[in-house]
Amino acid sequence: MNEKQACVSIRNVSKSFGKHVVLQDISLEINEGEIFGLLGPSGAGKTTLVKELAGLDEPTKGENYLFQEKMPSLQLIKRIGYMAQSDALYEDLSAKENLQFFSELYGLKGQKQSQRIKEVMELVKLSGDVTKLVSNYSGGMKRRLSLAIALLHEPELLILDEPTVGIDPVLRKSIWKAFTDLKAQGKTLIVTTHVMDEADKCDRLGLMRDGKLIAVGTPEELKKQTNTATIEEAFLVFGGVER
């Protein structure tokens, strides 16, 4: 069963901002090569947790390990692709210039750089808009460009915070196809989402509420355990809400 190694290990992690407890004693292992979904309502703590995994914040208590190394770690940055909830793009530059800037940061140069830029823009279906200024991009296009940037350096672990917000269903489908292709290449993906049909596409899910991890399992396991037909209903049962 456990033939794959855990590439993420979250150990008794808590986080507070002043008196506000945002994460409460979270322990979780995410295996190499799986698509792991973090599902929960707004304010559940998903972003706080994935920011720690990306090395942008630290727990108040407990530890996060990526590839058996404690985070935050500068050495690990190249092995991670992180897509934040709000797009961190240079609006006054074209998409290509943005991609070139981030490529340089990752040490991608020359032919390899041009090749990767072409590949990632094809993947997110923005090949026709490479020279357009980002300020002229729609919200969904910016999300896709952020995803392209996260993929540039071919990271082993992708941490994607609500990657499909503002993206229409057709494109959402093609982006999920890209996720499953990346998984087939052996990559690990952590995806936060509110969207229930996306949750069903994950190999395993962690359900979060009020800073707690209230259940972990495959979508099928979670439905079976709660005797429900949908993840949405399963969530309500785990959360103690009467149906």
Ligand SMILES: Nc1ncnc2c1ncn2[C@@H]1O[C@H](COP(=O)(O)OP(=O)(O)OP(=O)(O)O)[C@@H](O)[C@H]1O
């Ligand atoms: N820097 C901060 N200072 C104070 N409180 C914070 C900070 N960052 C997050 N919080 C609080 O932590 C809680 C969890 O926020 P977080 O963004 O992790 O939730 P989320 O599950 O990602 O929600 P959403 O789906 O809306 O993005 C919220 O109550 C938020 O206000």
